[in-house]
Amino acid sequence: MSGRAVRSALLTGWAAAGMRGVAVLAVGAAGSGVPVLAAWAGKLLVDGLTVPGRDAAGLAWLAVGAALLGGAAAGSGHLTSYLAVWLRTRVGLHVEDRLYRAASRLRGLRALEDPAFQDRFRLAEQTAQHAPGACVSFLLTAIKAVLGSAGFLVLVLAVWPPMAVLLALAAVPQLLAQLGLARQFARTAEETMTARRSRFMYQGLQTELSGAAEHRLYGLGELFHARMTRAALEVSGADLRVQRKMALTQGGLALLGAVTLAGGSAVVVVRAARGELTAGDVVLFLSAVAGLQAAIHGVGSQLTEAAQAVRLFRHYVDVVDAPADLADGQGTPGPLVRGVEFRDVWFRYDPSGPWVLRGLNLTITAGQALGLAGVNGAGKSTLISLLCRLYDPERGEIRWDGVDIREYAIDGLRRRIGATFQDFMAYDLTVAENIGVGDVARLDDQRAIEHAAGLAGASAVIAGLRHGYRTLLSRIFFGETGDGRGVALSGGQRQRIALARSLMRDDADLLILDEPNSGLDAVSEHQIHEILRGHRSGRTSLLVSHRLSTLRDADRIVVLEGGQVLEEGTHTELVDAGGRYAELFALQAAGYAEAT
Numbered sequence: 301m302s303g304r305a306v307r308s309a310l311l312t313g314w315a316a317a318g319m320r321g322v323a324v325l326a327v328g329a330a331g332s333g334v335p336v337l338a339a340w341a342g343k344l345l346v347d348g349l350t351v352p353g354r355d356a357a358g359l360a361w362l363a364v365g366a367a368l369l370g371g372a373a374a375g376s377g378h379l380t381s382y383l384a385v386w387l388r389t390r391v392g393l394h395v396e397d398r399l400y401r402a403a404s405r406l407r408g409l410r411a412l413e414d415p416a417f418q419d420r421f422r423l424a425e426q427t428a429q430h431a432p433g434a435c436v437s438f439l440l441t442a443i444k445a446v447l448g449s450a451g452f453l454v455l456v457l458a459v460w461p462p463m464a465v466l467l468a469l470a471a472v473p474q475l476l477a478q479l480g481l482a483r484q485f486a487r488t489a490e491e492t493m494t495a496r497r498s499r500f501m502y503q504g505l506q507t508e509l510s511g512a513a514e515h516r517l518y519g520l521g522e523l524f525h526a527r528m529t530r531a532a533l534e535v536s537g538a539d540l541r542v543q544r545k546m547a548l549t550q551g552g553l554a555l556l557g558a559v560t561l562a563g564g565s566a567v568v569v570v571r572a573a574r575g576e577l578t579a580g581d582v583v584l585f586l587s588a589v590a591g592l593q594a595a596i597h598g599v600g601s602q603l604t605e606a607a608q609a610v611r612l613f614r615h616y617v618d619v620v621d622a623p624a625d626l627a628d629g630q631g632t633p634g635p636l637v638r639g640v641e642f643r644d645v646w647f648r649y650d651p652s653g654p655w656v657l658r659g660l661n662l663t664i665t666a667g668q669a670l671g672l673a674g675v676n677g678a679g680k681s682t683l684i685s686l687l688c689r690l691y692d693p694e695r696g697e698i699r700w701d702g703v704d705i706r707e708y709a710i711d712g713l714r715r716r717i718g719a720t721f722q723d724f725m726a727y728d729l730t731v732a733e734n735i736g737v738g739d740v741a742r743l744d745d746q747r748a749i750e751h752a753a754g755l756a757g758a759s760a761v762i763a764g765l766r767h768g769y770r771t772l773l774s775r776i777f778f779g780e781t782g783d784g785r786g787v788a789l790s791g792g793q794r795q796r797i798a799l800a801r802s803l804m805r806d807d808a809d810l811l812i813l814d815e816p817n818s819g820l821d822a823v824s825e826h827q828i829h830e831i832l833r834g835h836r837s838g839r840t841s842l843l844v845s846h847r848l849s850t851l852r853d854a855d856r857i858v859v860l861e862g863g864q865v866l867e868e869g870t871h872t873e874l875v876d877a878g879g880r881y882a883e884l885f886a887l888q889a890a891g892y893a894e895a896t
Contacts, residue, residue: 312395312398341366348580350580399424399620401620403421407625408692409685409690419497420619421615421619422493423615424618424619426489427489427609427612427615462567463564463568471596473556474553474556474596474597475596478604479604480549481542481546482604483607483608483611485604488538488541489608489612490612491538492535495534496531499531499532503528505520506521506525506528560593561590565586568582568585627706628710629706629707629713631703632709633701633705633708633713635716636666636809636810636840638666639701639840640663640840641662642661642663643661644660644695645686645696646658646659646695646696655863656863657683657686657693657863658862659864660860660865662683662858666701666809667840668841669839669842669853669856670855670856671843671850671851671856671857671858671871672842672843672845672860673845673857673860673881673884674861679863680814681814681844683860684721684844686698687705687717688714688719689705689706689710715808716810717805718802718803718805718810719811720798720801720813722844724798726773726789726794726797728772730773731762731765732770735749735800735804736748738803739804739805742804748804749800750769751806752801752806755800756796756797756800758797761793766787771786771787772787773787773788773789773794773797774788775787775788809839810842811839812841812842813844814844847888854871856870857871857874859879859880866879866880867879867880
């Protein structure tokens with residue numbers, strides 16, 4: 301086991317429970333001597349029953365005491381079990397909080413696109429709650445075992461000292477075997493994590509609403525079910541191989557323990573038959589050996605669980621202790637005065653992949669609307685991602701009023717930007733919350749939410765909903781109104797809500813609209829176009845669209861191709877130039893002409 305992982309697991313347990321965790325250990329330790337006393341009481345009772353002139357009243361009280369001690373041992377066991385569950389719950393909540401805080405600290409997108417990170421995060425997610433609790437449970441078991449075993453060992457030594465040596469020799473292979481099983485369990489979990497994620501993915505594809513229409517139309521049920529089953533068989537096969545090994549190992553260890561007990565019992569019984577020991581000594585010996593073997597077995601089992609959990613806990617440690625994926629700056633950007641400039645920006649999503657941007661030079665002048673055109677793959681969405689600092693350029697700079705945006709605090713920079721992304725989200729939240737999350741500080745500002753909805757042309761849609769802004773935009777959860785499920789809006793209606801979300805930041809210096817009209821009909825597109833044109837007046841905005849008619853009112857249009865600026869100018873200038881923009885515009889115009 302990694303010393304760093306063990307230390308981190310214990311420190312995490314301490315941070316979660318503090319002195320209350322120590323109290324749990326103390327309670328468990330306090331009950332460790334009760335079984336020893338119960339065994340001693342049993343010896344005295346048997347001896348009292350097998351000698352002449354016994355005191356019936358005294359033996360009766362001794363029997364009562366032995367029974368009460370047995371009950372106390374059982375009761376302390378139940379109490380300890382509850383306290384262990386309590387402790388695991390406390391620790392589980394704590395580590396879950398830390399894990400998802402660490403996830404929220406990922407400011408960019410690279411980690412989320414990395415399969416290795418996804419596997420590591422899922423392992424961290426599965427084991428984070430388990431490892432600190434397993435370590436604490438191991439400590440609790442070990443403390444009880446050491447204290448209880450000390451008493452049992454004294455009893456064994458009093459009856460037949462060589463038995464202690466036999467038990468010690470039998471314990472060594474058991475502990476080594478448990479550590480080996482722990483490594484095997486952890487290795488199997490790591491090796492099968494990709495298959496486990498695939499299994500969950502295909503399960504979701506068969507039950508989630510997203511994509512259900514395509515799933516049914518194209519008859520994908522058998523395909524996804526077969527792949528889910530294949531992944532499940534891979535995972536279960538690996539798990540069963542480990543379980544089989546565990547069963548054989550545990551069986552062998554149980555046989556070793558039985559042989560040890562049988563040998564010792566035979567010696568003690570022979571000595572009792574010769575009159576060297578009493579019948580009570582035999583009972584005491586059997587109880588003490590059983591107690592020692594139970595303690596060794598308990599420690600071994602907890603060691604397997606703790607070692608496995610700690611071995612996997614390193615993934616949790618790697619996630620929560622990972623350095624920031626994007627270096628945060630210290631400055632705070634002021635209002636945009638001159639503009640944003642891309643200087644010789646190079647970017648690719650993978651070090652071995654193709655360049656998406658190749659020495660891009662581009663200026664977004666403050667107070668103007670810049671239209672961005674180009675075919676798919678030209679680099680338009682990548683440019684937006686870099687501008688929002690979801691990634692950093694591999695070479696070159698992006699400057700906000702002459703200052704590299706990497707020198708600014710990420711939150712401060714993003715606060716200056718409002719955006720509607722092409723792949724916008726429709727959250728399973730109320731209408732008001734779906735809009736309000738565009739400015740979380742004003743999530744409960746109903747007036748601001750309604751104003752943004754009006755700018756996006758969504759007011760009429762919302763007014764037609766049964767509960768207005770309190771309507772839940774989901775068909776898979778019940779709304780808080782208590783009278784049934786939420787609603788599912790059309791694509792164009794959801795796009796209006798997403799647009800309203802970006803307009804919540806009415807103080808943003810830069811407004812980014814990536815395909816803001818793609819889900820709208822012709823009438824709605826015209827309405828939104830007019831609304832946004834008025835809203836953009838005097839503001840800095842970046843408009844991205846395949847519909848070039850959406851860009852024609854921009855102050856300047858830039859055409860990207862191959863990650864570079866191919867041409868730029870006004871709509872009229874570019875059409876008159878007869879270049880790539882004119883070609884694309886003519887193709888779209890011809891399409892409309894043919895449609896009529």
